[in-house]
Amino acid sequence: MFIRNCWYVAGWDQELAPGALLSIKIIDDPILVYRTDDGDLVAMEDRCCHRLAPLSLGRLEDGCNIRCMYHGLKFDPFGRCVEIPGQDTIPSTARVRTYPVVGKHSWIWVWMGDPSLADEALIPPAVGYDDPRYILRHGNIDYAANYQLINDNLTDFSHLSYVHANSFGSTELWARIRPLIKVIDRGIRVTRWVGPEDQALKPDAPATKRVPDITGPTALFSTYDYLVPGVLLMYSAIYRAQDMPEDRVSWPDAEPIAANFTSQALTPMSETETRYFFSWGPRSVEGTPEMADGMFKVAQMAFAEDKDMIEAQQRIINLKPGNEVLTTADVGPVQMRAVIRKMIKAENGDMAGAPDATPAVLDAVS
Numbered sequence: 001m002f003i004r005n006c007w008y009v010a011g012w013d014q015e016l017a018p019g020a021l022l023s024i025k026i027i028d029d030p031i032l033v034y035r036t037d038d039g040d041l042v043a044m045e046d047r048c049c050h051r052l053a054p055l056s057l058g059r060l061e062d063g064c065n066i067r068c069m070y071h072g073l074k075f076d077p078f079g080r081c082v083e084i085p086g087q088d089t090i091p092s093t094a095r096v097r098t099y100p101v102v103g104k105h106s107w108i109w110v111w112m113g114d115p116s117l118a119d120e121a122l123i124p125p126a127v128g129y130d131d132p133r134y135i136l137r138h139g140n141i142d143y144a145a146n147y148q149l150i151n152d153n154l155t156d157f158s159h160l161s162y163v164h165a166n167s168f169g170s171t172e173l174w175a176r177i178r179p180l181i182k183v184i185d186r187g188i189r190v191t192r193w194v195g196p197e198d199q200a201l202k203p204d205a206p207a208t209k210r211v212p213d214i215t216g217p218t219a220l221f222s223t224y225d226y227l228v229p230g231v232l233l234m235y236s237a238i239y240r241a242q243d244m245p246e247d248r249v250s251w252p253d254a255e256p257i258a259a260n261f262t263s264q265a266l267t268p269m270s271e272t273e274t275r276y277f278f279s280w281g282p283r284s285v286e287g288t289p290e291m292a293d294g295m296f297k298v299a300q301m302a303f304a305e306d307k308d309m310i311e312a313q314q315r316i317i318n319l320k321p322g323n324e325v326l327t328t329a330d331v332g333p334v335q336m337r338a339v340i341r342k343m344i345k346a347e348n349g350d351m352a353g354a355p356d357a358t359p360a361v362l363d364a365v366s
Contacts, residue, residue, distance in 0.1 A: 002027040002268055003343050005113035006229050007123050009265040009277050010043065012138065013103040014129060021066075023056035025269040027112055032056045033101065037063030042077040043101035043110045049073075049081070049094055106130070106138070107265065107277065113347070122186070124231040126263035127279070134261050135289060136281035137296035143276060143307055145314035147268035148337065150276065151230045153306055154264070155188065155332030163309055167302040173199050180249050181331050186343075187227035188335050193248040194220040196241045217241035221252060226336055228343060230266030235259065259283045260295065272314060278303065 008026050010033050016022055022033040023046050030046035032055050044066070046056050053070035061067050065082065067074045073094070074083040081094035100111040100118035106128035111118035129136055143150060153159065160168055161175035179192035196217035219241050224234030237256035245252060262280040269275055280299050281292040326334065 001344050003113075003229055003340060004347055005111075005117050005343075007102075007109040007111055007118075008229060008267050009231075009275075010101075010108045010110045010267070012140075012277070013106050013108050016041075016108065019060050021056045021058070021060065022108075023054065024267070024275065025273070026110060027268050028270050029112065030054065030056075031099065031110060032066070033108055033110070034060060034066070036077060040064075040077070041101045041103055041108060043099040043108075044075070044077075044079050045097040045099075047096065048075075049096050055096070104128070105263065106279070124225075124227045124233060124265075126231070126233055126265070127261045128263075129279075133284055134281045135284055135287045135292040136261075136279045137292050137299075138277075138279035139296070139300065140275055140277045141303060141307060142269075143274040143311060144272060145274060145310045146272055147230055147266045147274040148340070149310050149313055149317075150266050150274055150306075151226075151336055151340075152333040153310060154230070154232050155190065155226050155336045156329050157190075157192070158329040159309075163305050164302050167298055167305055171199060175329070178328065179332075181335060183335055183339065184225065187225055187231075187339060188332060189223065189225050190332055191223040191249060192221070193244055195244055195248070218257065219244035221256075223251070226332070228340055229268065232262070232264040234262050234264075236262075258286050260287075262299075272318075276303070 004027070010024050010026065010031060011022050016033065016035055018035050018037055018039070020034065024031050024033070031043055032046035033041065033043045035041055044055070046054050048055055048068040048070065050068065050071055050073050053068055055066050055068055055075070058067050058069045061074065064077050065074050072085040073081050075096055076082050079096045079098040081090050084090055084094070100115055102109045102120055102123060104123050105126035107126065109123050127134055127136070157179070158175040160170040161172045164170055174194070177192065177194060177198060179190050181188055181190050196219060219239050220236070221239055222234060222236040224232055226232050237259035239252055239254060239256050243252050243254035260280065260282045262278065264276070264278040267275045267277070278299065280295055281287065282295065
């Protein structure tokens with residue numbers, strides 16, 4: 001099940017050149033995205049209304065129209081058929097669906113639900129390439145897995161101790177540290193402090209090697225919002241140990257030694273296919289292009305580790321779905337699934353929603 005009244009990432013804004021046709025499946029709907037000669041983005045159903053051939057196999061004409069290359073029907077950016085070869089009369093039903101589309105924060109966002117509800121204010125505030133505060137690198141990978149499994153992975157970082165021991169250099173002590181998690185509008189917020197006594201990272205871990213000339217004990221701070229349908233916006237920083245607040249919850253008042261930001265977005269293509277977009281990079285004040293390149297290599301290694309595990313998990317679920325035994329580390333996944341479930345129910349007319357099916361983990365940590 002998917003949320004429809006939501007912005008989904010279709011691709012990288014800077015990678016879609018005029019004349020190029022981007023085809024992607026979003027929540028089981030084939031979508032075509034292109035840019036007109038005037039620079040305007042267009043998103044429409046990637047399916048000709050005549051014989052249902054994909055319009056992404058067509059060509060851009062007149063700087064803004066799409067010609068289906070099966071039987072030649074031509075459609076304008078509003079989805080209206082404006083030409084049928086050999087036929088003067090064009091039926092009013094000869095049209096394809098179009099979608100609200102916006103280029104923002106280096107991503108192309110498509111609204112898959114009721115167009116009248118498409119509010120640009122609901123686009124998650126990712127950090128894009130036009131933000132001078134960071135030096136970013138980006139990529140995307142495809143998973144043969146349901147997006148909710150990847151959501152679970154990104155809302156419970158206890159797996160870093162085991163899946164990412166080689167890439168991020170996390171020790172098994174990392175899995176024992178519980179973050180603060182709270183529900184926010186359309187998602188959850190996760191905040192974590194790791195002190196020097198926690199020994200949660202190996203001495204040569206990438207998180208500590210990225211910045212040279214660090215002397216004395218340090219603390220790690222990270223906070224991220226995880227928003228529907230699966231957008232992670234995370235700020236991470238290294239602080240001097242004495243700058244860590246006593247409550248290990250509050251934001252620090254001091255300037256960090258180094259900081260970075262990652263924006264990540266999941267686009268469910270089907271129940272068992274997901275495209276994962278991500279960017280990551282250091283602050284410009286202490287970062288360099290070489291540092292950003294190094295961080296990106298670590299990210300690629302880590303995301304490949306996640307992909308192997310989650311796709312294997314999906315294969316087991318496909319063989320025989322079963323009940324899960326939850327732990328106190330599952331607060332994030334449980335709360336995020338509840339946010340998504342309630343939004344889907346609301347779209348289906350159930351404004352009150354049903355009770356959460358898995359409250360046990362919340363009881364365990366209350």
